[in-house]
Amino acid sequence: MSVTSELARYVVEARPAELPEAVRREGMRAVLHLIGCAIGGCRHDTVEAALAALREFAGAPQASLLGRSEQIDVLNAALLNGIASHVLDFDDTHATCFVHPSGPVACAILSLAQHRKVSGADFVNAFVLGVEVECRIARAVIPAHYEIGWHLTGTAGVFGAAAAAGKLLGLDHRQMVWALGIAATQSAGLRESFGSMCKSLHSGRSAQNGLSAALLAARNFTAAEQGIEGKRGFANVMSTTRDLSVITDGLGATFELMSNTYKPFACGLVVHPVIDACLRLRAAHGLTETAIERVDVQIHPLVLELTGKRTPRTGLEGKFSVYHSAAVALIDGEALEAQYTDIRVNDPAVAGLTARVHATASPEIGREAAKVAVRLRDGSTLDCHVEHAVGSLEHPMTDAQIDAKVRALSVDVIGGARTEAMIALCRALWDQPDTGAVARAATPAG
Amino acid sequence: MSVTSELARYVVEARPAELPEAVRREGMRAVLHLIGCAIGGCRHDTVEAALAALREFAGAPQASLLGRSEQIDVLNAALLNGIASHVLDFDDTHATCFVHPSGPVACAILSLAQHRKVSGADFVNAFVLGVEVECRIARAVIPAHYEIGWHLTGTAGVFGAAAAAGKLLGLDHRQMVWALGIAATQSAGLRESFGSMCKSLHSGRSAQNGLSAALLAARNFTAAEQGIEGKRGFANVMSTTRDLSVITDGLGATFELMSNTYKPFACGLVVHPVIDACLRLRAAHGLTETAIERVDVQIHPLVLELTGKRTPRTGLEGKFSVYHSAAVALIDGEALEAQYTDIRVNDPAVAGLTARVHATASPEIGREAAKVAVRLRDGSTLDCHVEHAVGSLEHPMTDAQIDAKVRALSVDVIGGARTEAMIALCRALWDQPDTGAVARAATPAG
Numbered sequence: 001m002s003v004t005s006e007l008a009r010y011v012v013e014a015r016p017a018e019l020p021e022a023v024r025r026e027g028m029r030a031v032l033h034l035i036g037c038a039i040g041g042c043r044h045d046t047v048e049a050a051l052a053a054l055r056e057f058a059g060a061p062q063a064s065l066l067g068r069s070e071q072i073d074v075l076n077a078a079l080l081n082g083i084a085s086h087v088l089d090f091d092d093t094h095a096t097c098f099v100h101p102s103g104p105v106a107c108a109i110l111s112l113a114q115h116r117k118v119s120g121a122d123f124v125n126a127f128v129l130g131v132e133v134e135c136r137i138a139r140a141v142i143p144a145h146y147e148i149g150w151h152l153t154g155t156a157g158v159f160g161a162a163a164a165a166g167k168l169l170g171l172d173h174r175q176m177v178w179a180l181g182i183a184a185t186q187s188a189g190l191r192e193s194f195g196s197m198c199k200s201l202h203s204g205r206s207a208q209n210g211l212s213a214a215l216l217a218a219r220n221f222t223a224a225e226q227g228i229e230g231k232r233g234f235a236n237v238m239s240t241t242r243d244l245s246v247i248t249d250g251l252g253a254t255f256e257l258m259s260n261t262y263k264p265f266a267c268g269l270v271v272h273p274v275i276d277a278c279l280r281l282r283a284a285h286g287l288t289e290t291a292i293e294r295v296d297v298q299i300h301p302l303v304l305e306l307t308g309k310r311t312p313r314t315g316l317e318g319k320f321s322v323y324h325s326a327a328v329a330l331i332d333g334e335a336l337e338a339q340y341t342d343i344r345v346n347d348p349a350v351a352g353l354t355a356r357v358h359a360t361a362s363p364e365i366g367r368e369a370a371k372v373a374v375r376l377r378d379g380s381t382l383d384c385h386v387e388h389a390v391g392s393l394e395h396p397m398t399d400a401q402i403d404a405k406v407r408a409l410s411v412d413v414i415g416g417a418r419t420e421a422m423i424a425l426c427r428a429l430w431d432q433p434d435t436g437a438v439a440r441a442a443t444p445a446g
Numbered sequence: 447m448s449v450t451s452e453l454a455r456y457v458v459e460a461r462p463a464e465l466p467e468a469v470r471r472e473g474m475r476a477v478l479h480l481i482g483c484a485i486g487g488c489r490h491d492t493v494e495a496a497l498a499a500l501r502e503f504a505g506a507p508q509a510s511l512l513g514r515s516e517q518i519d520v521l522n523a524a525l526l527n528g529i530a531s532h533v534l535d536f537d538d539t540h541a542t543c544f545v546h547p548s549g550p551v552a553c554a555i556l557s558l559a560q561h562r563k564v565s566g567a568d569f570v571n572a573f574v575l576g577v578e579v580e581c582r583i584a585r586a587v588i589p590a591h592y593e594i595g596w597h598l599t600g601t602a603g604v605f606g607a608a609a610a611a612g613k614l615l616g617l618d619h620r621q622m623v624w625a626l627g628i629a630a631t632q633s634a635g636l637r638e639s640f641g642s643m644c645k646s647l648h649s650g651r652s653a654q655n656g657l658s659a660a661l662l663a664a665r666n667f668t669a670a671e672q673g674i675e676g677k678r679g680f681a682n683v684m685s686t687t688r689d690l691s692v693i694t695d696g697l698g699a700t701f702e703l704m705s706n707t708y709k710p711f712a713c714g715l716v717v718h719p720v721i722d723a724c725l726r727l728r729a730a731h732g733l734t735e736t737a738i739e740r741v742d743v744q745i746h747p748l749v750l751e752l753t754g755k756r757t758p759r760t761g762l763e764g765k766f767s768v769y770h771s772a773a774v775a776l777i778d779g780e781a782l783e784a785q786y787t788d789i790r791v792n793d794p795a796v797a798g799l800t801a802r803v804h805a806t807a808s809p810e811i812g813r814e815a816a817k818v819a820v821r822l823r824d825g826s827t828l829d830c831h832v833e834h835a836v837g838s839l840e841h842p843m844t845d846a847q848i849d850a851k852v853r854a855l856s857v858d859v860i861g862g863a864r865t866e867a868m869i870a871l872c873r874a875l876w877d878q879p880d881t882g883a884v885a886r887a888a889t890p891a892g
Binding site for chain 1: 492495496498499500502503504505506508519520521522594595596600624627628630631632633634635636637638639640641642643644647648651658661662664665666667668669670672673676677678679680682683
């Protein structure tokens, strides 16, 4: 049996009851987290520009724009929610293939679930399967595919969205093969786009095009039978090396979603260990800014290379400053969007402590590790060594931490009461009779 | 100046008045021909399946589906007309880069021109510029890009659609750079799709995604500044070799559209010389089937390899039979869709003459050439040697032949009167105050 056919067979046949409890729970966490990210990003200029460009051509108000009061047709909702979910670079990351897996998949089926009734169990199952498909396809072609210049959230995401949507549409095996083939021939997304609005377009288009692949296949729109492995198919055309066995080995026995990670802090992953150490010291010792004389951090050389901004002047520069990140974490006890504003970066107390942070690159420190020493004005010194930062696979965010992150992203957008209701719906998603309620809850009142 | 920037500059600045008369005329021919192809394909299963899948999510009836009574939103019209234009494999072909250039470009801006008023001169200018952009980008990366497995009508077409639509939207230079960058990061289409409905999806998606790239750029949706030539841009990621000078050399001095060709016959190009020779013999000598004892054709070996079906049983098999093609051309004096039906292939007179056609492969015959000898029952023999078949760059279809082809594709779909009106509108397209009238005319009455 060919790779595309075998993968399609698995997706068509996998039933909710077969999902292990831990995978089911991780599915619900991932969906909640993704919705939080989309709500947090829903007013970004990128989303506003896309909505302004496309709304006059859009269809009936069938699905919610997460975090917003407008509704739009199902396919445009997939696009716009997908953009919003990735625009803050705060969404999830698969630990081994670096796909941001939830955006394309969840945004495709959150839209669809508002158009046709989908139970929570079916939804979570389809979501898990979509993530499985995109991450397996991604793993089969990395690192060459990435190094060539492809952005996997676009190129692999479209397969995940197609598989998940196709599952909810009840595609038969032949149609699922076509859905994957239609996805393959739309696979796109160049890393040249990084730093522009097109980076988050990749997440949105893969959601929209994957959903549309499934809708087309449901009408017997035909495609290549070997869209993934064929001579002129995805893996041969879009990568110089490939290991197709990764796509089919152990299907149903392992779950890619269990390698998913979530970012606790609103900046690049490399500076997370330092922030984590600062937060632990602050919590353990009740630190205040005035008590701190000097902070010394030891980090992997790459961290200093990427985040060595000594005196940041803007919130964005703050994200590229390990100095600011350490200082603001010690003062605020947080490292969310609120800690990376122009105002916060230029606050005299924050900037003052930033100037008292000293960083040393040390090749002995792992990329995921950091050592932080805080010398207090009373002469004492407090140390913390973080081997794996919170949010890593070894030290995952707790449910309470995910909830807190979602709250921080959502409360100012849709209000506290609706945020809590949405969190509660997601946490019990498996038992919801109608998943459409979740996306509808993730909007402002009225 | 970078390639993307220079190309964008040219598109933004090029004015209708600068178009040479011959290019202007070729633009109008190409648009008419493309509309004919789309009308001919508009009821194909591929179009029906796509429309059935997408219509419930579509927007307001803003633009015509060519050949059909339905209207749909501008972006879906671009998609569906693009599919229809390519589904018969009867649309135009660029002689050196093998892009089917008109579908993506014309379908994008025919839709747009129904939403905002566009003069004929501006329309033809934008069309010519779109073809220029897609063919130059294609030429810069062939043959490697094609050999890897990319379908240029998808991968390059999206740039052409973006440029043409962006021109009509009045994008400034910075926005045109973004439009090309948004196109680049959506560039897609695998040759693995050949033989499935996805082949014509490539023409449709490139029209739709190119148009949407221009609409996004008009709202200042940002993209890579070097979408074509950047390290992780189109040319480096999607090809193993490239000659970027092809994209910018001689802009405004040469026109890719002048290398465009049109297919006179409804089968693969390789068998066109034989058909052309048979039609010439029939016309010159008033041949009838009963007068013919035997037909001998000499052809390039590739022709026999690709179209060697000795006894075709279906219309589709007839397209892969040089024997049937010669016989039916001699009997009917045509080689259009009507000559490639199951009924026509199995007609006793046609099948009888097919059996009396003999083919010899000869390496001395060029790929674009054929020799045909017809021995009559009276003992005489008639010869014809075609060096370049009608439809080739050396022997282009006349305006009258284009009109006749369009009529054959269109009359049964929208009726004779509307076909003539549509042809007249296209032939005088340059002087139309409102190009939207053309697409509206290309539909059935009522």
